[in-house]
Amino acid sequence: MIESLLVANRGEIARRIIRTAKRLGIRAIAVHSEADAGLPFVTEADEAICVGPANPAQSYRNVEAILAAAKTTGAQAIHPGYGFLSENAEFARTVEASGLIWVGPGADAITAMGDKINARNLMAAAGVPVAPGTTEPAADLDAAVAAAAEIGYPVMVKAAAGGGGMGMGVATDEAALRTEYDKVRAFAERMFGDGSVLLERYFPRVRHVEVQILGLADGRVVALGERECSVQRRNQKLVEESPSPAVSPELRSRFLAAAVRAGEAVGYRNAGTVECLLVPRQRDFQGDGPGSEEFFFLEMNTRLQVEHPVTELVYGVDLVEEQLRVAAGLAPTFDPAALAPRGHAIELRINAEDPKRFLPGPGVVKTWVEPTGEGVRVDSGYVAGNTVTPFYDSLMAKLIVSGATRAEAIDRAKAAVANFELTGPKCNLPFFAELLENEEFLSGDYDTGIVSRMR
Template identity: 50%
Template sequence: MFKSVLVANRGEIACRVFRTARRMGIRAIAVYSEADAGALHVREADEAVLIGPAPARESYLDAAKVLAAAKATGAEAIHPGYGFLSENADFAEAVTAAGLVWIGPPPAAIRAMGLKDAAKKLMIEAGVPVTPGYQGEDQSLETLTAEAARIGYPVLIKAVAGGGGKGMKRVDRAEDFADGLASAQREGQSSFGDPRVLIESYITRPRHIEVQVFGDSHGNAVHLYERDCSLQRRHQKVIEEAPAPGMDAATRKAVTDAAVRAARAVNYEGAGTIEFIADASDGLKADRIWFMEMNTRLQVEHPVTEAVTGVDLVEWQFRVAAGEPIPLKQEDIPLNGWAMEARLYAEDPANGFLPSIGKLEHFDLPGPDRNHRSVDVRVDTGVEQGGEVSQFYDPMIAKLIVHADNREEAARRLADVCGQVEVWPVKANAGFLKRCLEHSRFVAGDVDTGFIAAEEDELIPAGVPGVVVAAAFIAQTDIDDYYRTKMHGDGQEIWRSSSDALYGLRLNGPRWLERRLQINGLPVMLSARPQEHNQWWTLDTDDGRWIGGGTSGVFVTVGREDEDALTELHLVMDQPVLFHEGQAYVFGPVTYGAGSGSGVASDGSLRAPMPGKIVATPAKAGDAVTKGQPVVVLEAMKMEHALVAPFDGVVGEVGVGVGDQVADGTVLAVVTAADK
């Protein structure tokens, strides 16, 4: 076994690989960019090497710099994590040519499965069923347009070298095909250096089923059962679970056997995932599941497989890379209970899931060491309080994983975990995750890749819950009326704000109070009646009547009748913030005046929602546009974000060009309404 390993990656996967390395007595070496100088994975390593500026192409994607770091530190092996260089066959060859151990599959297997079109042809030869579509060499617009028409809309355009939803576009109408193709090609070129695409028939009720496979240099290949990754948004996985709901023994055998055949077809070694798409319109059936692609690396969602099998997949990677056989035979690999993983993203579900960047002034995740509420959860993260979420990298900031005896209990536990997440002022999707896990369709196992889009109104409710309004009233009343100091963990004090309350007297009734507040920028009005010497209040909100008490430590007690709900109160950047069910709510007295922001202004100006680079300007000054038509396309955090016309009109100005770097809030273009 090698004595040292360099992880050619960053964030939570680097930290996760380091954990196994430490347990096995292997020295852990990190690489980092200038943007990650203070990152958690740098401090957790035994040694760390700076390899370049923030942009990935100048640091994490620079193979020569990674190899130089390995040589300088005396690393004996390189683990690529996932993303970046993990599926780069040339890098794998360079690692072995340098006399280092490559912790991954042979370069030939990476090449065979790395391009989706070639992989599909290989799977057909191996007898693995594949999705109907086009994977030809002719990449002309005319040919691709004709093939899409032959397949029939809707179709899915996929970058042949793609992964993680990048370079993947659904197109529902022939008139939108050219724009969808251009976007997929740009993302393919930007993310993978390859603009080529394939086209597949879009399954209208698809489920994403994948099988964890493992091979070694002794000719052995096994599977570690399946995972369901159907809860997705923009082809990015959100919640994963193992095993797949509704998977019977016969279908499981068919799909896992096909996965092992696929691995054997390329003489696979190490950890890999065979991904299938299933037509879920009539449940999971063996003859309605098709091969999509193979990921020749460890997957983000590998912890759920580890939970149900009891296997440390990174340890297996180390052992197989060192020449050892797979530790277990197929019949000895167990499948116990149910596991679920939720991906915590720095993004704002209420604002179209736009990524959120900045400093994590308050970042508290649940776990067994949390002093107020113990929970059995595995947390994989690469950030911590005080760290930065950068515009240069993926917005996933943590993975939350639970294991239980059955699916219902796993969903309940993970929902509880998500409800305890506290992140501010960076936006996070914890509340959205909790609502997904508690949704009746999800609990019943009625899931497909269109679930989030179909249930969006329930998953992203408008407004502020009454319990939060009531809690904000109580906290603000304590701040205003008692002028007492509240202590946060770092010794900061909550300031006393100006009161915006109206007291009154009702005939034949007790004193009552009305207060105007602002919660997450939304004005709310609340009326309340005091009880027990003003220590408790009866509070009326739009969604019912609540009973609440004063703050105690960092908690505000609010509930219905005898059902109390503890809502956390913290001071973050001189603002009182309530955390309730995974959501953050900043509150205070109503202020007047217009604020600034990004997105679409009332005058039709399109503003950059975050820092990024302009990659396309589909509309020019003077062009007539319809509502929803792309005007400017911004690339940020490894994804494209189209800024579209807010109404029918004429483009009056486009103030940026392709290649421009823009700051958050920059006016990119202006659209004038057609009737003006």
């Protein structure tokens, strides 16, 4: 097993990785910005080193500073968490070229999946369903208009190099396409340094379902069930649950098989997620409940996901430990042939943002009392007295609940939300209290438009 691990991240995910590392007897090393010096992940690490000022480009995305910290502290491996450098293929290559162990998929897999058009084409070749769309970038507006006419409106206009719900727009006709194409292209060039744009069929009513995969050290790829991620604002997730209330056993087997094929197509190693769009079947006149007609590959996240804890609770595994074992060339702690879900888990992302418009609201944490009880887990990045700054993502903590059934998990979530005492920054806890009483959510028959319908 790895003996020393540098965590190239911050906040709750750094704290989460450090917790597993210390349980395994691995020396945990934190890197931090000047703005984060007082956060729990820094004090809980065995060693910590400042890598620059608050600006992420000068600290958490500063490759030279992070590699220098690894050398100074004698780290054997680097875990990138999610965000920042986690899906940067050049960083992965540089880490390995420096003689360090990279806790993540190979750089070639990151590169292959980082471009959405290339990823779509690879998945189609591997027999993974993809939505109707372009097989190469729309070179200019005329090409986009021609492609949209062939695909059929409405279409989703997407940055080929984008991710995390960024760089996307919907066009319902040619006039809207002309506006969205220029907007997405300019955004992509500014944010990703790549203005390539793709078009896909847009489905007005759709669910967002993803599959957790793990590429093992022996070359096998296994799937650890699906997660429902349809509660979103601005195409970014707020709530995740596993298993999905929309997925039948037959559909689940198709989902998992497709995800495994996706991983095998790029020789995937370590943890990753295959994200899909699930087009629900409308209820019939008897109201027999939600079903599905088809699902399509959306993208592959070549890293650990924010929502990984719901899979951990349903499958009884520590995905960070499994990541470390794969990176070290070791077998998993579980028997892949005996994987089976048990119970239900729900994750709520506690963000420093107002609960109505979801606009960021950083500030000093005055009160921070986490809920406790059976089936309640909190992965947090802050404690009372810390400051949530405007320099980073607004995520403060993840409230994860589990139960024998979905109904029991929801009941525990309601109690946990009511007992989470958090004052200082703006906070979206009131939104979750509202959601957990929402009939559409409670029914399980919801889609990605649920938050807009609540607002």
